[in-house]
Amino acid sequence: MSKFKKTSPKLNKLRLFYADAKNRFHKTHLNASQWLGDRGLDVESLKMAGKSAITATTLAGAVLTSQPVDARMAEKILGLNNKEEHLVAEVTLEEHEEIMNKMAQMVKMPPGHLNREDELYLEQQISDMVGFEVTAELDGHRLNHSIGIMGGEQHLKRFPTDSLAQHDEYQQAGIAPNRGAFGWFTENGELTQQAIQREKYYFAVQTLYLPEWNQNHDELKPWYKYRKMIAINPADGMAAVGVVGDAGPAQWAGKQFGGSPEIIKDAKIWSKEARGRVILFFVDDPEDKVPLGIVDLNQIKEQLAQAEAAS
Amino acid sequence: MRNFYYAPLVRWERVEEIIMLVPEDEREEAERLVISSIDHVVIETVLIHLDKQHHKEFMQKIHDAYHDPSVLDWLKDKISDVEEKLKNAISQTKTSIIQLLS
Numbered sequence: 001m002s003k004f005k006k007t008s009p010k011l012n013k014l015r016l017f018y019a020d021a022k023n024r025f026h027k028t029h030l031n032a033s034q035w036l037g038d039r040g041l042d043v044e045s046l047k048m049a050g051k052s053a054i055t056a057t058t059l060a061g062a063v064l065t066s067q068p069v070d071a072r073m074a075e076k077i078l079g080l081n082n083k084e085e086h087l088v089a090e091v092t093l094e095e096h097e098e099i100m101n102k103m104a105q106m107v108k109m110p111p112g113h114l115n116r117e118d119e120l121y122l123e124q125q126i127s128d129m130v131g132f133e134v135t136a137e138l139d140g141h142r143l144n145h146s147i148g149i150m151g152g153e154q155h156l157k158r159f160p161t162d163s164l165a166q167h168d169e170y171q172q173a174g175i176a177p178n179r180g181a182f183g184w185f186t187e188n189g190e191l192t193q194q195a196i197q198r199e200k201y202y203f204a205v206q207t208l209y210l211p212e213w214n215q216n217h218d219e220l221k222p223w224y225k226y227r228k229m230i231a232i233n234p235a236d237g238m239a240a241v242g243v244v245g246d247a248g249p250a251q252w253a254g255k256q257f258g259g260s261p262e263i264i265k266d267a268k269i270w271s272k273e274a275r276g277r278v279i280l281f282f283v284d285d286p287e288d289k290v291p292l293g294i295v296d297l298n299q300i301k302e303q304l305a306q307a308e309a310a311s
Numbered sequence: 312m313r314n315f316y317y318a319p320l321v322r323w324e325r326v327e328e329i330i331m332l333v334p335e336d337e338r339e340e341a342e343r344l345v346i347s348s349i350d351h352v353v354i355e356t357v358l359i360h361l362d363k364q365h366h367k368e369f370m371q372k373i374h375d376a377y378h379d380p381s382v383l384d385w386l387k388d389k390i391s392d393v394e395e396k397l398k399n400a401i402s403q404t405k406t407s408i409i410q411l412l413s
Binding site: 015022028032035041043047 | 315332333334337340341344345347348350351352354355358366367370373374377404407408411412
């Protein structure tokens with residue numbers, strides 16, 4: 001007996017009815033269809049677009065009342081290569097505060113890139129702070145923005161039959177009707193821990209607007225797929241390490257990056273102070289040692305203060 | 312899920328009746344298909360009756376606030392008897408689906 005259940009004739013008829021309604025709309029209202037197409041939308045996702053704006057507000061509100069985030073990630077990262085000792089040597093408490101203040105100013109600049117001098121300074125300082133290499137450009141690849149606004153995205157389907165109920169957190173964010181631009185998260189059909197983590201901490205980046213995207217799509221897509229990145233919210237002293245899991249947002253949305261519900265809420269990206277303003281850099285992690293998750297930069301600050309007090 | 316701008320014009324109990332016509336384990340998809348069909352019909356009906364110069368504004372409005380009843384208020388100013396027109400279109404759609412499934 002087949003393990004696949006046969007669809008009932010009634011549901012098949014409904015599917016055809018819906019397909020007809022959809023086709024008729026696109027054929028008879030070309031301008032509206034074009035309007036949607038230009039924005040990468042259809043009527044179904046149009047409904048969700050409005051909903052995601054509500055979601056961003058909801059999540060922003062939730063941030064203000066949320067419990068402190070799990071600090072284990074910061075500990076893990078601080079523990080990389082005995083980094084605590086390295087931290088004390090490389091960054092003082094005063095420097096940490098100075099960097100955070102500078103970043104808070106930098107993210108208020110128009111979306112784009114810093115000048116190369118400031119960028120190099122920031123790459124070095126953030127790398128020293130978090131304990132792993134971060135960079136605006138990696139292997140000759142650079143996004144169109146490293147500073148910009150990060151919008152709230154919905155959950156992504158990790159496999160074809162995935163549903164919102166199977167995602168353990170922030171179900172109020174909803175789930176996108178289609179899979180992400182880089183495909184299913186499962187590996188050989190299996191929902192591994194890594195696949196779960198990748199969907200939890202994913203970024204949407206505007207690969208589709210890269211000047212070389214159309215010519216080098218075949219090379220670029222696999223490079224960007226699950227590429228590790230870090231988003232820094234200097235206003236709240238929070239950061240998130242995640243992977244590139246989707247393409248977007250559309251240019252007209254006025255945002256340059258998207259973040260999964262976990263990233264948006266736990267890294268307080270839409271707090272009253274941050275309002276989506278982040279720095280987004282690549283993580284240079286060829287050996288895949290840096291874990292995905294939230295980094296509490298305030299905790300790093302506290303540890304530096306303790307280390308200074310003890311010395 | 313059903314706080315769409317046109318929601319007050321729908322007799323939702325009729326939608327429930329349609330959904331109950333399919334097997335239980337397919338009702339989630341059936342609900343999505345029925346509502347999506349109505350979504351398309353409503354937009355079509357609006358675009359047929361709305362002056363062309365307001366089409367983009369309408370699309371932008373439903374993009375920004377598909378769930379906001381103020382979209383319907385805006386339409387009332389632009390299309391005469393819009394509620395009646397939309398009710399008829401929605402009702403015809405539901406009747407067509409019921410006939411199809413019966």
